Amino acid sequence: FDQKQEARRLAMIAEHANDGVMLIGCDGIVRWVNDGFSRMTGYSFDELVGCNPGAILNSDATDKDTLRFIEDGRKEARPFRAELINRRKDGKNIWIETNQVPVFDDAGRVETYIAVERDVTATKEHERELKEARRAAEEGARIKEEFLATMSHEFRTPMNGVVGMADLLQGTDLNAYQRECVDTIARSSASLLRLINDILDISRIEAGHFDVHTEDFSPAELVRD
Numbered sequence: 001f002d003q004k005q006e007a008r009r010l011a012m013i014a015e016h017a018n019d020g021v022m023l024i025g026c027d028g029i030v031r032w033v034n035d036g037f038s039r040m041t042g043y044s045f046d047e048l049v050g051c052n053p054g055a056i057l058n059s060d061a062t063d064k065d066t067l068r069f070i071e072d073g074r075k076e077a078r079p080f081r082a083e084l085i086n087r088r089k090d091g092k093n094i095w096i097e098t099n100q101v102p103v104f105d106d107a108g109r110v111e112t113y114i115a116v117e118r119d120v121t122a123t124k125e126h127e128r129e130l131k132e133a134r135r136a137a138e139e140g141a142r143i144k145e146e147f148l149a150t151m152s153h154e155f156r157t158p159m160n161g162v163v164g165m166a167d168l169l170q171g172t173d174l175n176a177y178q179r180e181c182v183d184t185i186a187r188s189s190a191s192l193l194r195l196i197n198d199i200l201d202i203s204r205i206e207a208g209h210f211d212v213h214t215e216d217f218s219p220a221e222l223v224r225d
Contacts, residue, residue: 070084
């Protein structure tokens with residue numbers, strides 16, 4: 001009586017579970033499914049019982065290595081878990097997480113497999129979106145680094161011309177006003193060149209490379225400039 005009561009409770013749990021529950025014989029034929037499995041796949045109880053589940057649910061998108069993994073698990077009579085693409089009755093592909101456990105008879109032979117299956121399509125879609133977002137972020141970072149490096153080099157070429165011409169002018173005969181103007185050009189261009197180098201340092205920092213240099217300077221002159 002106790003065994004019957006326990007079996008009845010287990011049957012009620014399986015029948016009313018939100019996850020799909022399927023009993024598969026050792027010959028690979030479906031013996032029983034619950035309502036959750038029918039809702040998940042769109043196939044009725046009568047359409048599933050007596051059939052091989054793979055023949056109904058597998059599609060061209062189902063991974064062959066995963067199917068071999070499931071077959072090997074059943075041949076070895078061991079519990080296993082797998083994720084694979086199944087096709088609903090309406091033709092829509094869904095991701096299924098299947099957990100299958102063998103049940104043995106008194107002689108130690110596999111009597112049936114209990115398969116508990118869950119629709120993980122939303123989880124897989126979320127994982128795909130995260131991967132795409134990560135790839136987009138990595139691509140954006142790469143493009144930004146390339147842009148900074150390219151623009152820094154492009155800026156540096158004309159700036160070197162300005163610095164060089166200012167140095168040449170400083171070596172000529174200039175009145176006080178002209179020398180002040182040339183010195184301002186030289187200091188400003190040198191400051192701008194340092195800023196350009198700092199932009200390159202940003203790329204180096206993001207790449208994990210950063211060098212710190214000790215350089216003497218005059219605070220008074222810095223403020224005056």
